[in-house]
Amino acid sequence: MMRNVNLKNNLNVNIRKVTTDDAQNMIDFYNVVGGESDFLSFGANEFKRDLLEYKDYITTTSKELNSIMLIAEIDSKIIGIATINSSQKERTKHVGTLGIVVSETYTGLGLGKVLMNELLEWARLNGITKKISLVTNENNAKAIELYKKLGFEEEGLLKLDNYIKGTYQNTVVMGLLL
Template sequence: MKKSHLKDNHEVMIKEATKENAQQMIEFYNIVGGETDFLSFGKNEFNRNIEEYKEFIESTRQEHNSTILLAILQEEIIGIASINSSQKQRMKHVGTLGIVVSEEHIGQGIGRKLMEQLIHWASSNGITKKISLVTREDNNHAIELYEKLGFEKEGMLKKDSFINGSYYNTFVMALFL
């Protein structure tokens, strides 16, 4: 667990997710899905069975090349960031990063803090050599942060998502450790 401060000086705890956080995580994802079109799911589309999700969280905790971090402000999740990796020998060096911050807390520095902690964790786990992520081509705020942290664009997936009647391209980005 790590204490950190937002730009507005509120204290945030960053900690690894446990199965006890499962219900709150599902609820968070279902809310933030309605706050932005930059996620792969919309409002109330993060449909997970609570027991299966608890198992997923616990199995992720057991993997040496995967982790889920929570940013918590006054006992409320305000951000979730993860690196999930294959357990297959040929692919276990690549971690796929996902991050979401609640709309109310965007611009307060929590995304950067979560990313920095994930990068530090990946650099020191002895397995991860590449962190990969995908983001919509027009998600300029996120792309700017990723590039500041050393990520580079590897390619583009054309018409990769369809939202409100429009197709969007997706950048594939990576950080080599």
């Protein structure tokens, strides 16, 4: 699966499924963007993953019919990662947990929305997923606005479950029934 999309500013972006060859670049990317945003669950250089373990994780995830990992790249450089991870347990395999990270340099160009739509379209067609869940910092207004536009509803608030730059902050839990 590979798609080319044009973002604002006429940037041409490749969106494709992750392979094990991407593992190190993904780890590096997460460690950089962790320092760019206060809205992720980790900070700069806090995405500590062993390369071989992460390659195994990619291999396992790619075999799951209800999980997907996508990369957005320009000239083979990762600028975004979009995932839906799902349990393989019978009772909860219909729920996918969505995560999207876009490099700060490329925010505001519509990439988040493109990646969201890719994931949601895939989820609607995979024959298993019936619900998408996500969590985000309650101060992440742009993301919450996008999620609501796409049909997500707020399902709950996790109080003071994040500690960012000296303050405790709340996390919003959101869901979309497909």
